[in-house]
Amino acid sequence: MSSLMDAVRAGRTADAVSLLDGMTDAERRGVFPELRALRKELRADQWTAQSRRAYPTLHAAGAACQTGAAGVASWLAASDMRWWPASPGVLIDVLGDRAPGWLADVAHRIAERPVGARVPYELMAGLVRLSGCPVPTTEAYVQGWVEHIGHVWQRGDTVLDRLRKDPHLGQLAAALFETNDIGSRLAWAPTEGPDSWTEALARLTAEGALDRKATVDACLARLLRGGPAADHRVFLRMLQAFALTRDEEREHTADWLALACDAASVVAAHAQSVLASLALDGELTTHQVVEMSGAVLFRAEKKLVRAQLVLLGKVIARDPFAAEELLPAAAQAFGHEDSDVQERALKLVERHVGKVQGADAHNELASAAEQLIPVLRARAARSLGVAPASLEPVPYEEVLPPAPEPVRIAPAPESVAELAEEVGALLASGADVATFERTLDGLVRHAHQDRDALVEALGPVAARLWWVTAESPQIRPSDYFGNRPHSLELLLATLLDKVPTAALHAAVQHGTSGFECVHGALARAFNARIWEVAYRIRTEPLPFLLSTPTWGTGLLEPDELVSRLAEYRRRGARVSAADFAQALLRVRREDRTAAAAAASRAAALGTVEGTRLARWLTARAPALPAARRRAAGPRILLEFGEIPEVQEDFPAEFRPLGRPMSVHPERRHCYHWEDSIHQHWLALLPERRELVAARLLRDLSTVAVDDTRGAAAILPLLAESGGEAGEAVHLAVAYGLGARHPEDRLAAVDALLVLAARGQLDADRLGADLGKLVRRGAVKTSRLVESARTAAATGANATIWGMLRHTLPVLLADLATAGTAAPARGLADLLAVAAECAERTGAREELPHLARTADRRGSSRLAAQARRLRSALAEPVGRLTGHGAAPVGTAT
Numbered sequence: 001m002s003s004l005m006d007a008v009r010a011g012r013t014a015d016a017v018s019l020l021d022g023m024t025d026a027e028r029r030g031v032f033p034e035l036r037a038l039r040k041e042l043r044a045d046q047w048t049a050q051s052r053r054a055y056p057t058l059h060a061a062g063a064a065c066q067t068g069a070a071g072v073a074s075w076l077a078a079s080d081m082r083w084w085p086a087s088p089g090v091l092i093d094v095l096g097d098r099a100p101g102w103l104a105d106v107a108h109r110i111a112e113r114p115v116g117a118r119v120p121y122e123l124m125a126g127l128v129r130l131s132g133c134p135v136p137t138t139e140a141y142v143q144g145w146v147e148h149i150g151h152v153w154q155r156g157d158t159v160l161d162r163l164r165k166d167p168h169l170g171q172l173a174a175a176l177f178e179t180n181d182i183g184s185r186l187a188w189a190p191t192e193g194p195d196s197w198t199e200a201l202a203r204l205t206a207e208g209a210l211d212r213k214a215t216v217d218a219c220l221a222r223l224l225r226g227g228p229a230a231d232h233r234v235f236l237r238m239l240q241a242f243a244l245t246r247d248e249e250r251e252h253t254a255d256w257l258a259l260a261c262d263a264a265s266v267v268a269a270h271a272q273s274v275l276a277s278l279a280l281d282g283e284l285t286t287h288q289v290v291e292m293s294g295a296v297l298f299r300a301e302k303k304l305v306r307a308q309l310v311l312l313g314k315v316i317a318r319d320p321f322a323a324e325e326l327l328p329a330a331a332q333a334f335g336h337e338d339s340d341v342q343e344r345a346l347k348l349v350e351r352h353v354g355k356v357q358g359a360d361a362h363n364e365l366a367s368a369a370e371q372l373i374p375v376l377r378a379r380a381a382r383s384l385g386v387a388p389a390s391l392e393p394v395p396y397e398e399v400l401p402p403a404p405e406p407v408r409i410a411p412a413p414e415s416v417a418e419l420a421e422e423v424g425a426l427l428a429s430g431a432d433v434a435t436f437e438r439t440l441d442g443l444v445r446h447a448h449q450d451r452d453a454l455v456e457a458l459g460p461v462a463a464r465l466w467w468v469t470a471e472s473p474q475i476r477p478s479d480y481f482g483n484r485p486h487s488l489e490l491l492l493a494t495l496l497d498k499v500p501t502a503a504l505h506a507a508v509q510h511g512t513s514g515f516e517c518v519h520g521a522l523a524r525a526f527n528a529r530i531w532e533v534a535y536r537i538r539t540e541p542l543p544f545l546l547s548t549p550t551w552g553t554g555l556l557e558p559d560e561l562v563s564r565l566a567e568y569r570r571r572g573a574r575v576s577a578a579d580f581a582q583a584l585l586r587v588r589r590e591d592r593t594a595a596a597a598a599a600s601r602a603a604a605l606g607t608v609e610g611t612r613l614a615r616w617l618t619a620r621a622p623a624l625p626a627a628r629r630r631a632a633g634p635r636i637l638l639e640f641g642e643i644p645e646v647q648e649d650f651p652a653e654f655r656p657l658g659r660p661m662s663v664h665p666e667r668r669h670c671y672h673w674e675d676s677i678h679q680h681w682l683a684l685l686p687e688r689r690e691l692v693a694a695r696l697l698r699d700l701s702t703v704a705v706d707d708t709r710g711a712a713a714i715l716p717l718l719a720e721s722g723g724e725a726g727e728a729v730h731l732a733v734a735y736g737l738g739a740r741h742p743e744d745r746l747a748a749v750d751a752l753l754v755l756a757a758r759g760q761l762d763a764d765r766l767g768a769d770l771g772k773l774v775r776r777g778a779v780k781t782s783r784l785v786e787s788a789r790t791a792a793a794t795g796a797n798a799t800i801w802g803m804l805r806h807t808l809p810v811l812l813a814d815l816a817t818a819g820t821a822a823p824a825r826g827l828a829d830l831l832a833v834a835a836e837c838a839e840r841t842g843a844r845e846e847l848p849h850l851a852r853t854a855d856r857r858g859s860s861r862l863a864a865q866a867r868r869l870r871s872a873l874a875e876p877v878g879r880l881t882g883h884g885a886a887p888v889g890t891a892t
C-alpha cells in the first residue's frame with residue numbers, strides 16, 4: 001500500500017480517496033498501522049510545511065481505515081488533527097458507505113465532544129443526515145447549529161427562512177434553552193427582525209411551527225436557572241417577543257414571583273412589572289403582593305425597591321382594607337441599607353397608617369421602625385404614636401479583628417530530597433518570605449554539608465529550566481540573572497556549574513546595579529546577598545546564613561543572631577559581609593531589654609562581628625529623616641533625606657538604602673515590574689517599613705490612578721511589618737482604598753484594619769490624605785465609598801468615622817465656598833457611609849462645611865445625606881416603645 005502512503009505524505013487527498021474507494025475493509029485495516037505511525041511522526045513536529053500538507057489527507061485516510069465507531073470518532077476529533085483537518089465533505093465521502101447504525105454511533109460520539117474540540121457542525125450534521133438518526137442535542141451540536149443558521153445562507157435568505165426549512169427545528173429549538181452560554185451566539189444580530197433569533201422564534205411560535213406553551217415554559221425556566229449576562233438579555237428579549245397574553249401571564253404567577261426574588265436585575269425588573277400589572281388589575285391576592293414585597297424589598301437594587309413601594313401605595317389606594325397586611329410588608333424596607341429607601345418606606349407608612357386598625361399591625365410597624373436611621377426613627381415615633389423609651393446614647397463598642405500574631409519561620413529542610421521538593425514548588429509558583437528564606441538557608445546548609453548529594457537531588461528540578469540545556473557549557477549571568485529577582489535560579493546555576501566563577505566574583509566586587517530608579521536601593525541590597533551567597537557556595541561554602549529571619553515579617557531575634565555568630569566562631573567560618581549586613585538590618589532593636597542582654601553576649605564573643613553587633617544593638621535607631629511631599633500629576637509622592645546609620649560600615653550595595661531618596665530618578669529603565677518581589681524588599685527592613693513604603697508609593701498609586709491590578713497585595717504585609725507607620729504607609733493605604741479592582745481595595749481595607757487593631761492607624765492623617773487625593777483626581781470617590789463601606793461592615797465604624805471626618809471637609813469645601821460647584825461623583829454615597837458610622841458610634845461634633853451643603857435647596861440625594869449626617873451628629877440614639885409596652889428593640 002505504498003501508493004496510498006505516498007499520496008498521504010504528499011497531501012494528495014483526491015488520489016488518496018480514489019485509492020481508498022478501491023480497497024476492501026481488510027486492506028484498509030491492514031494499512032492503518034502505517035497511518036498511525038505517520039501520525040506519530042508528524043506529531044513530533046507538526047508545524048512544518050510537510051506536516052501541514054500531509055495532515056488533511058492523513059485525517060481522511062485514518063478515518064476511512066478503521067472499523068470501530070469509537071476509534072473513528074476519536075480520530076476525527078483528535079487535537080493534533082484540529083489545525084489542518086480534512087474538509088467535512090471529504091470525511092463524509094470516505095465514511096458514507098458504512099451502515100446507518102454505525103454512522104449514527106459516530107455522529108453522536110463526536111457530537112458529545114466538548115465545544116473546544118471544534119468538531120465541524122457540517123460533519124456532524126452530514127453524518128446525522130446519512131444515518132437518519134435522531135439529532136444530537138449536545139452543547140457542541142447546538143452551538144454549531146446556531147452558528148450555521150446565523151452565518152451560512154444564500155443571498156436574500158434570513159434566519160427565519162432557514163429555521164422554517166430545518167427538519168429538526170423542534171428538537172434543536174428546545175435544546176437552545178438547555179445549552180450553557182448560548183446567549184452571546186444568539187445575540188449576534190445587531191437589530192431585531194427576521195435575522196434576529198428572538199424575532200424568528202417568536203414568529204415560529206405564532207405560526208405553530210413551535211409549540212408555544214412548551215417554548216414559553218422553557219424560556220421562563222432558562223431565566224429562572226440564571227447564567228451569564230448575555231443569556232439574561234437574549235432570553236428576556238425572547239420572552240418579551242412572545243407577547244404573552246394576560247391568561248399566560250396569570251398562569252405563570254409563581255414564576256414571576258421567583259424571578260422577582262432571585263433573578264438578575266434586568267429580569268427581575270420585567271417580572272416585577274408583570275406582577276404589578278396583575279396586582280393593579282386585581283388579579284393578585286393580597287397575600288401574593290405581600291410575598292412579592294418580601295422578595296423585592298430585600299434586594300440591593302434601589303430602583304426595584306422604589307418601584308415596589310410605589311406599587312404598594314397604588315394597591316392600598318385601590319383597596320384600603322389591604323393596608324393591614326401591606327403596610328407591615330412595606331416596613332421591611334426600613335432595614336434597607338439606603339436611607340433614601342427607608343424614608344420612602346416611612347412616607348408610605350405615614351400616608352396610610354390611619355387605615356390600620358389592628359394592634360398587631362401597629363406593633364409590627366413599631367418593631368420594624370427600630371431599623372430606621374435615628375432621625376427617621378424619631379419621626380416614626382411621632383407618626384406611629386409611640387414614645388422613645390430612652391434618649392440616652394446607646395453604648396457603642398468598636399469591633400476590630402485581632403492584631404495578627406507573627407509566624408515563626410520553620411527550620412530549613414533536613415534532607416536534600418525535601419529541599420528539592422521545596423525548590424521545585426518555589427520555582428513553579430513563587431513563595432512568601434518565610435518559604436523563600438528557609439529554602440535559601442537550606443541550599444546553603446546542604447551545599448556546605450554534601451554538595452554532590454544536593455546537586456544530584458536538584459537535577460530533575462532544574463532540568464526544565466532553559467539555561468540547563470543551553471548550548472554553551474556556561475552562561476553569562478548578566479543575560480538572565482543580572483538585575484532580575486531569579487534568586488534561587490542563580491544558586492541552582494552556581495551549583496550546576498553553569499555560571500563562571502569570575503562572573504560571580506565580579507558581581508560581588510562591583511555589584512549588579514544597572515540603571516537606577518526609585519527601587520534601586522532595595523534591589524541592590526536584596527541582590528547583593530544572593531550573589532555573595534552564590535560566590536561563597538562556589539569558593540568557600542557558608543555553614544548556614546546569619547540573616548535568616550526568625551519571623552515571617554523578616555525580623556530576626558537578637559539572641560538567635562548572637563548564637564549563630566558564636567557557632568561561626570566555633571567552626572572558624574568566615575562571615576559573609578552582605579549576609580551580616582542583612583542580619584543587622586533585620587535584628588530586633590525595639591525591645592530595648594532584649595537588645596541590651598544580647599549585646600552583652602555579642603561583645604563577649606571577642607570577634608569583630610560580635611563587637612559590631614553589640615554596638616548596633618545598644619545604639620538607638622535614629623528617627624526617620626524628614627519627609628517632603630512632591631506632586632507628580634495627580635499623585636502625591638514622598639522624598640526622604642539621608643540616614644547616616646545605614647551608610648556607615650555597610651557594604652557598598654547596602655549604602656544606597658540610607659542615601660536621600662528622590663521621586664525623580666530615571667524611570668525609563670526601571671525593570672522592577674514584578675509585584676511578587678515587594679514582600680522580599682519589605683523583609684529587608686522589617687523595622688523601617690516607611691523607607692520601603694516610600695519607594696513603593698508610585699507602584700501602589702497605579703492601582704488607583706492607572707487602574708492596574710495586584711500592586712496593593714503588599715499592603716496587609718506592610719501593616720503587619722514593624723517600625724513607624726508614618727506618611728508613606730498611610731499614603732500607600734489611601735491609594736489602595738481608591739483602587740480600581742475589588743481585590744486591591746480589599747487588601748487596603750485589611751491593611752487599614754490591621755493598623756487600627758495594632759493601634760498604629762492615624763485616622764486623621766489618612767482621612768486628610770484621601771481628601772487631597774480625591775481633589776487631585778488620583779482617587780475616585782465611588783471607589784472610596786466601597787472601601788469605607790466594606791470596612792464599616794466589619795464593625796470598624798468609629799475607625800471609618802475618624803477617617804471620613806477629615807476627608808469630607810476637604811470635599812465639601814468647594815461646595816461651601818462656591819455654592820454652585822458640581823459635587824464630586826459619589827459624594828452623596830460617602831456622606832451616607834459617614835452618617836451611618838456616626839449614627840452607630842454616637843459621634844457628636846460639628847463638621848466643617850457640612851451645614852452649607854445640608855441647607856441646599858431641593859431634595860437632591862447630596863443634600864438629603866448631608867442633612868442626615870448633620871442630624872446624626874446632633875441627636876442621641878434612642879429606641880421606640882409601642883403603646884406603652886416593653887421596648888421592642890435597641891438600635892446599635
